[in-house]
Amino acid sequence: MEPVAVVGVGMTPIKREWVTHTYADLVFDACSAALADAGMTIDQVDIVLTGSNDFFDGRTISSMAVMDACGSFDKNVSTVEGEGTFGAAHAVMRVLAGWGTCLYCAHHKGSESVMPLITNAMFDPIYERFTGIEAVTSSALQARAYMDAYGVTEEQCASVSVKNHGNAKKNPLAQLPLDITVQDVMSSPYLADPLKVLDCAPISDGASAVVIAGAGKVRKIAEKPVWVKGIGYNCDAFHLGDRDLAGVDALERAAKKAYSEAGIKDPAGEIDLAEVSDVFSYMELMWLEGLGLCERGEAGKLTESGRTALDGALPVNPSGGCLSGNPVLVSGLNRIIECALQIRGDAGEHQVDGVRTAVAQGFNGPCGQSQCVWVLGGDA
Amino acid sequence: MDDWRESQEILVMDGRIKVPYTWSAGEVGTTYLEALRDDKRFMGTRCPECGVVYHIPRMHCPDCFAACAEWVELEPQGELVTYTVARKHHPQLSPVEGLFGYGVIKLEGADTGFLHLLGEFAEGELSSGMTVEAVFADEREGSVLDVRYFRPLRGVE
Numbered sequence: 024m025e026p027v028a029v030v031g032v033g034m035t036p037i038k039r040e041w042v043t044h045t046y047a048d049l050v051f052d053a054c055s056a057a058l059a060d061a062g063m064t065i066d067q068v069d070i071v072l073t074g075s076n077d078f079f080d081g082r083t084i085s086s087m088a089v090m091d092a093c094g095s096f097d098k099n100v101s102t103v104e105g106e107g108t109f110g111a112a113h114a115v116m117r118v119l120a121g122w123g124t125c126l127y128c129a130h131h132k133g134s135e136s137v138m139p140l141i142t143n144a145m146f147d148p149i150y151e152r153f154t155g156i157e158a159v160t161s162s163a164l165q166a167r168a169y170m171d172a173y174g175v176t177e178e179q180c181a182s183v184s185v186k187n188h189g190n191a192k193k194n195p196l197a198q199l200p201l202d203i204t205v206q207d208v209m210s211s212p213y214l215a216d217p218l219k220v221l222d223c224a225p226i227s228d229g230a231s232a233v234v235i236a237g238a239g240k241v242r243k244i245a246e247k248p249v250w251v252k253g254i255g256y257n258c259d260a261f262h263l264g265d266r267d268l269a270g271v272d273a274l275e276r277a278a279k280k281a282y283s284e285a286g287i288k289d290p291a292g293e294i295d296l297a298e299v300s301d302v303f304s305y306m307e308l309m310w311l312e313g314l315g316l317c318e319r320g321e322a323g324k325l326t327e328s329g330r331t332a333l334d335g336a337l338p339v340n341p342s343g344g345c346l347s348g349n350p351v352l353v354s355g356l357n358r359i360i361e362c363a364l365q366i367r368g369d370a371g372e373h374q375v376d377g378v379r380t381a382v383a384q385g386f387n388g389p390c391g392q393s394q395c396v397w398v399l400g401g402d403a
Numbered sequence: 404m405d406d407w408r409e410s411q412e413i414l415v416m417d418g419r420i421k422v423p424y425t426w427s428a429g430e431v432g433t434t435y436l437e438a439l440r441d442d443k444r445f446m447g448t449r450c451p452e453c454g455v456v457y458h459i460p461r462m463h464c465p466d467c468f469a470a471c472a473e474w475v476e477l478e479p480q481g482e483l484v485t486y487t488v489a490r491k492h493h494p495q496l497s498p499v500e501g502l503f504g505y506g507v508i509k510l511e512g513a514d515t516g517f518l519h520l521l522g523e524f525a526e527g528e529l530s531s532g533m534t535v536e537a538v539f540a541d542e543r544e545g546s547v548l549d550v551r552y553f554r555p556l557r558g559v560e
């Protein structure tokens with residue numbers, strides 16, 4: 024891949040209900056922060072890309088509501104209706120296409136609608152939607168399948184939640200910093216067996232933005248560019264019954280592509296840090312395996328051993344992850360931004376020492392149907 | 404000077420989007436739902452290239468990208484591949500009362516799983532790999548809810 028870099032990042036704090044801010048206010052804050060971080064003004068941005076979901080926003084062409092706020096007036100602007108890792112990948116493609124420097128922002132206000140009613144609508148309206156299935160119950164089906172296939176325990180999943188909520192205590196932007204134990208997770212009420220309240224990401228509001236530039240511009244903009252070393256994405260079947268729900272096939276294919284672009288042969292040995300989409304605690308375990316950071320079925324033991332802790336050999340979600348704040352769509356972009364901050368050494372209290380190569384992962388669709396993997400690195 | 408924003412109460416507008424839809428079940432879906440409604444029969448389609456029997460039925464094999472013209476009758480029972488017990492009842496979503504769950508069920512004769520409701524089970528009774536059977540609605544109108552739910556196999560009532 025030709026050299027492209029993340030030259031500016033901006034995140035709003037993540038909150039349960041951000042009543043003082045409209046979507047547009049959040050987008051303006053995130054974009055302003057990303058431009059300030061890049062040391063740029065909006066005039067130096069050539070193209071703008073937005074990420075939103077009409078159903079969540081409750082308006083069609085939801086991107087139009089934030090056009091002023093992201094400074095896209097009189098610019099080349101388009102929208103990716105999908106998760107932030109995918110949207111940012113499209114931003115990279117536009118830069119590679121020679122369209123100039125791109126500002127990409129994603130927004131979400133989960134507080135303004137009814138999450139289960141919206142996630143129910145991702146299922147087929149003829150065959151599945153009438154059953155009332157939604158994100159939590161469908162993910163519970165996947166959690167059960169994964170735990171049955173590999174003997175993963177509820178306690179191992181709970182240890183992910185303990186770790187990530189604990190990490191969030193060092194991240195001032197996180198929504199849910201918590202001092203909890205495995206026992207606290209285990210005794211939180213079941214929403215859909217085996218998923219308990221503390222296994223599930225909260226409902227959140229937030230927005231984030233990145234500035235992405237091609238090699239020719241990067242040196243003029245950024246003192247500490249973070250290079251996009253590789254991106255892969257890949258999709259699995261839509262109907263849950265067509266898939267091996269314990270499998271991570273799409274993620275393995277996406278990771279293989281990203282690693283091959285990045286020249287990574289031994290991910291477990293070469294990657295210093297991972298930010299993955301732990302929307303449910305079991306997902307962090309599955310995604311680590313799919314990313315090739317450990318063998319299938321081993322991520323639970325890895326987590327219990329402390330290897331993925333903030334001070335472990337392979338820190339995973341030092342930011343606190345989605346479990347500590349999950350503005351849908353924005354969440355994947357936040358994984359990229361967190362990796363970038365870690366590589367720059369700008370992650371603040373949750374900074375990990377010596378991060379040179381980091382991997383970010385996001386997904387779209389029920390039970391991680393479509394997967395996107397980013398490998399990011401600093402100056403060689 | 405005090406920041407005016409600190410004492411401001413933010414106004415919030417209530418809204419609701421009401422848009423009726425009429426989704427076509429298509430030729431394959433109609434054939435399938437009619438068999439459920441009229442004969443309490445589950446039908447799948449077979450891919451001529453890989454031989455996979457799809458349930459729910461598919462007009463095209465997603466793997467081979469080939470048309471699946473052949474219908475295959477399936478048994479009204481099969482393996483519970485994975486399941487969950489739903490502990491939260493969303494009044495606007497859940498079509499059943501009481502203890503219920505969701506399962507992926509591979510009906511005998513099919514190669515793919517079917518997402519549907521689980522009912523009539525005791526706490527702790529469900530396990531992956533067990534056999535479950537369809538319980539049909541008395542009044543059937545040509546939707547997947549003509550199957551009320553699947554329950555652990557009890558045999559003929």
Ligand SMILES: [Zn+2]
Pocket residue numbers: 450451452453454455464465466467468469
């Ligand atoms: Zn086929």
